[in-house]
Amino acid sequence: MNTNIALIGVLLSTVLTAGCQAKKREIPTQVIYRFDDHRYLELKGYYCEGALWYTDTKRGMHVEVESQFYRAFAGKYIHPSKRYIAIPGWDSGGFTVSKDYGETWKTVTYASVPYGVEPGGGTSPDRENVVSFTVVNDQGFLLTKQGHLYLSSNPFDDPRVLPGGPGIDYTFTYDGKTGTGRIDPRSPGEKWGMSYIELSTLKGQTNEEKAEWQGLPTKVPEVKNYTGWDHMQCDPDLGLE
Numbered sequence: 394m395n396t397n398i399a400l401i402g403v404l405l406s407t408v409l410t411a412g413c414q415a416k417k418r419e420i421p422t423q424v425i426y427r428f429d430d431h432r433y434l435e436l437k438g439y440y441c442e443g444a445l446w447y448t449d450t451k452r453g454m455h456v457e458v459e460s461q462f463y464r465a466f467a468g469k470y471i472h473p474s475k476r477y478i479a480i481p482g483w484d485s486g487g488f489t490v491s492k493d494y495g496e497t498w499k500t501v502t503y504a505s506v507p508y509g510v511e512p513g514g515g516t517s518p519d520r521e522n523v524v525s526f527t528v529v530n531d532q533g534f535l536l537t538k539q540g541h542l543y544l545s546s547n548p549f550d551d552p553r554v555l556p557g558g559p560g561i562d563y564t565f566t567y568d569g570k571t572g573t574g575r576i577d578p579r580s581p582g583e584k585w586g587m588s589y590i591e592l593s594t595l596k597g598q599t600n601e602e603k604a605e606w607q608g609l610p611t612k613v614p615e616v617k618n619y620t621g622w623d624h625m626q627c628d629p630d631l632g633l634e
Contacts, residue, residue: 423631426472436463447491456496458498468485473616477528504588511541543590544590562575
């Protein structure tokens with residue numbers, strides 16, 4: 394009898410110890426950015442790297458944006474836009490965006506251009522040169538220390554290149570000669586908001602012919618009365634104690 398009691402005690406101790414260890418190993422989750430009082434980003438992982446989740450309590454949404462390896466953006470981040478949501482990462486090599494209030498997400502990059510304006514001739518900014526990223530009126534604006542402005546298109550698609558549209562025929566001059574080109578609805582290129590381009594490199598590019606890339610702002614729009622955070626916040630020591 395005493396042996397059985399002792400055995401039961403050992404088993405209970407083992408279960409309790411295993412439960413405590415499992416609890417200690419629970420991956421920490423923290424809010425790293427608030428857009429407003431009901432929309433925010435959560436990071437699940439250690440050392441400020443891991444899975445990224447977007448939550449909108451009014452819409453009842455809790456959606457995984459990236460499953461792993463996301464690291465918080467370090468620059469100034471202002472984001473009053475609601476339909477178009479763009480999230481930069483640590484290295485600013487691209488963005489994860491949603492065009493439907495956060496329900497679905499896709500990765501976007503910088504547009505392919507024949508030359509770059511960054512130090513060394515790069516066509517996208519290095520992390521250490523990024524000053525801020527602002528998303529307002531369903532359009533994103535990334536500003537660098539050198540004053541270069543990378544932005545997404547206006548938030549609509551040119552109806553001429555939508556299915557059934559007439560397409561866009563255009564002329565261009567290269568090396569002193571005039572040529573013609575066409576943007577066909579069957580291959581119109583990226584949809585609105587799905588690529589970023591440095592403003593000064595747009596001239597002479599095919600995108601310049603499409604309506605969503607015309608009449609663009611030439612500087613980051615001023616944002617007033619923003620109630621969200623202006624930087625991401627992350628505790629790298631969370632869950633390590």
